[in-house]
Amino acid sequence: MIMPNIPALIAWGIITAFFIPVGWTPNEGLAELVGPTIHYLLPLLIANTGGRMVYDARGGVVATVATMGVIVGSDHLINQFNATLPEGAAELGTVHMFIGAMIMGPLAAWVMKQLDKLWDGKVKAGFEMLVNMFSAGIAAFGLAIAGFYLLAPVINWIMDVLGNAVEWLINNHLLPLVSLIIEPAKVFFLNNAINHGVLTPLGTQMSSVDGKSILYLLEANPGPGLGVLLAFTIFGVGVARATAPGAAIIHFFGGIHEIYFPYVLMKPALLLAVILGGATGVTTNMLFDSGLRAPAAPGSIIAIIAQTAQDSYLGVILSVVLSATVSFLVAAVIIRASRKADLAAAEAGDDALAAAVAKTEENKGKKSDALAGLAGAGAGAGVAAATLTKPVQKVIFACDAGMGSSAMGASVMRNKMKAAGLGDITVNNLAIANLDDSADIIITQNELTPRAKGRVPGAMHVSVDNFMNSPRYDEVVELVRAQRAGELDEVAPEAEAAPNAAPVAAPVATAGAAAGAGAVAATAAEPAAEPVAAAEAPATEAAVTEAQTGEGQVLTPDRVIANGKATNKEDAIREAGEMLVAAGAVTPDYIDAMFDREATVSTYMGNYIAIPHGTNEAKASVLDSALAFIRYENPIDWDGNEVRFVVGIAGKDGGHLEILSAIATIFANQENVDRLIAAPDAAALYAELEGVNK
Structure with a gap:
């Protein structure tokens, strides 16, 4: 909310x-x-x-009026209390709500x-506006009175308790101890809750009286994080460095x-480094x-200097410099102590940073542009320094079930290979559980x-943020073309390939690895030049004939x-699943499997489309192939x-795969997506999509 x-x-x-x-x-x-x-x-x-x-908007209006009742109620209580004080006594200050x-x-x-749900569908025609306006006005009136009393x-009591606690910490010189809570909480994505949910209100209260507040710097100081990153720059290994x-x-x-955060995870x-750095600041x-x-939001040094009080520049700048220095020194010792193990892990192809990025996004609860760029850089570096021990003939897209997202990714890559004159490269999709050593590149x-590497450690592995439009596809195509x-350097024959063959030099360094951020800019796939052959996207003969x-x-x-009707991811998954159940394509258990799949990895594909589907273990719940x-x-x-x-998916014997390939081709083209967004009704949507059945 804050x-x-x-701004x-x-x-x-x-x-x-x-x-x-x-x-x-002064004015x-x-x-x-x-x-x-x-x-x-x-407020x-x-x-x-x-x-x-x-x-x-309706909720916003009622909320604003109700909060006005809380503000005035607080002022009324403070005025009443101050009126009882003897002359000359220190009065209570205003509480900002x-x-x-x-x-x-x-x-x-x-x-x-x-309240609106109570009379939804029960208002007579012609009276809707009257009911809507007066119901919101009356509710706002009642909630404002409730807020006042x-x-x-x-809230006044809460602010008094929190304010006294902060004052006690400051007076007893114990405020640095809050870094024991704040710095670890930041890494687990409680930073905004702490900073803007607690420190900003208290800091604003303090600043309104004193003209400045130290509380604004407890979480926002960039020094501790900077020290850790500088330590990785000098002493780290591999992608992290x-x-x-x-x-x-x-x-x-x-x-x-x-x-x-991923570097600390x-x-x-390294939590010790950021805690000591934060306490120093x-x-x-x-x-x-x-x-x-x-x-200072965001917590940039630019924002911090811009908001520094007139008498505080020396202290604020020193707090950033010294906290970064302490964090760097502690982090350097920790990173150096584990350097040998890190080098061995890097040699074995263990991408600890990618795993840490995934964990960080899990903590955040959603994707992050900044972290996606970081992960993209790591993935790009993996493509640029690929280990190719034999000529590439087979590229496999792997997901948990091998039913939907991987099929669409395979379709996009297949079209790119054809456009590059590499149509003889086999591009298929599989469940991770079905991977074998025949794959040369696994995406x-x-x-x-990490799961795919565990199944086939000898293949080249490429990580992508989503299967629809990753820039890694172009890098893979260029690597194979080169x-x-x-x-490229001479490729060892398959029979003679050494288990730990040296990395083959890439034709060019990827922009993502060089820049470190922004490496996941979307790259649209070229439209398919011809229908996808059944051999490229396996389907049963019966399914093809029926189509x-x-x-x-x-x-x-x-x-x-x-x-x-859905307004969130969970309801959208359920809505799609219920359509598949109603179509007789799946049993009700399949919906639970769709949620299990989403908990493992997001089914977001890029270009505004998600394709929720069940796990590999749920195939017994699939009765027929269908899309919703x-x-x-x-x-x-x-x-x-x-x-x-x-797009809800149920796949029986691969009968849905060619259709998914066609959908991938449609959504890889932004003009097609724009037409689908602009379609006036379901009939127009189906007219755009019905070609997928052919």
Whole structure:
């Protein structure tokens, strides 16, 4: 709720810096912006954001009015208390309702949503607007009164307890100890919850009185992460060392702290480095009585300097430098101590960074652009330094079930190989459990690469972020083309290939490995020049015959929906699964298997499409091949990616694979995707898609 409103907090910090009596350019009139902005505007923006997250604009309006009741209720209680104080006694200061807004905003919107459900479909025609307007107004009125009398006292008490706790830590010189909690919590993606959920409200309260707050720097200081990344740059090995310099730039100047989390997860002992670095920074700011005027978000050194209080530049800059120095020294000792083991692991092809990136995204709960770039760099480096011990003849896309996502990836790659004049290269898809030594190159999603390596350690393994449009495909095609053209070193015959053959030089270094970030820019596949042959995407003879005659079609008009009802990933998976059950293609148990598959690895494919399907173990629940195609008016958050189309899959004896190849070809072309988005109804959607049955 707070993150989208950080620009407003920054604006308030700039207003404060310039116009208060001790600011850069004092202005009595403009300084009057400071109080109302922090006391009313910022909490109401937060409340509106929380309300919209729960119930769109309607929820935002009700949430804003209800939060106004909490703000005024708090002011009323404080005024009453101050009126009872003897003359000259220190009065209580105003409480700014950030936490109140974070509680009341989504709560009020949720209440409004439940109330609307009570009379949904029961209002007579012509009275809908009247009921909608008055119901929201009355609900907002009631919730504002409840906030005034019930929530305001609770929030005042919470702020008083938290404020006293922070004051006690500062007065007893114990504030550096909070790094024991904050630094590990950051690595496990509790950083925003701690920083903007607790420290920002308390820091804003402190800054409104003192003009600055040390609390803004407890989490935002980039020094600890910078020290770890510099240590990897000098003492690390393999992909971690190659990507650390780029990650350090993104972290320190871009303020994207999450990019250093995988490096710490690779070696949990590095938590000690960031804890000691963080404590050093806090101690430095305490000694110099330094702080920021407003939150530094993102936690870039640029944002930190911009928000530094006028009397705090020396302390703030020293806190960053010293925390980075301490973190670097501790991390260097830890990394050096395990260097021999790291070198051995790298030699064995163990990509610890990729596994740590996957773990970090699991902690975050969704995909991350910054981490995807980091993973892409590692994958790109793997392609650039590929170990090829024999001529490439067979490329396998592997996923958990081998039913859907891998089939679409194989189709995209097959088209790219044909376009490059390499149509004789076999490109197929399999379940990881069915992999064997016949594969020369195995392509898997990042999360599944370790499993694929365990099955076939002798193959070249390529990790991708999604199967639809990874830039790794072009790198694989170029590597195979260069091998065919004799541009690579001589390839050892299969029978004579040494178990630990030296890496073959790549034709060019990948841009992803060099840049360290942004390596997963989408690359659209070329349209297929001709229909995919059955030998390339295996299907039963019966399935092919049925598709040609129009009987037993896998995609039928009744399984194409233009306006899906789901609003989140879980409901979308269930909606697609229920369509497959209704079609008689699967048993109800298959829906559970679809959720099991999603828990293992995301079925997001790129270009706004996801293809949820069951696990390999669930094939007994599949009665027939079928697809369910659903379009959503509002994008669904699919692990941090926008999804407009969900294709539920049930595959019996490979009968769905050619259709998936056709769908992959459609979605690899952005113009086709745009037409599907613009299609007015389900009939128009099916008209765009019905060719897949042929």
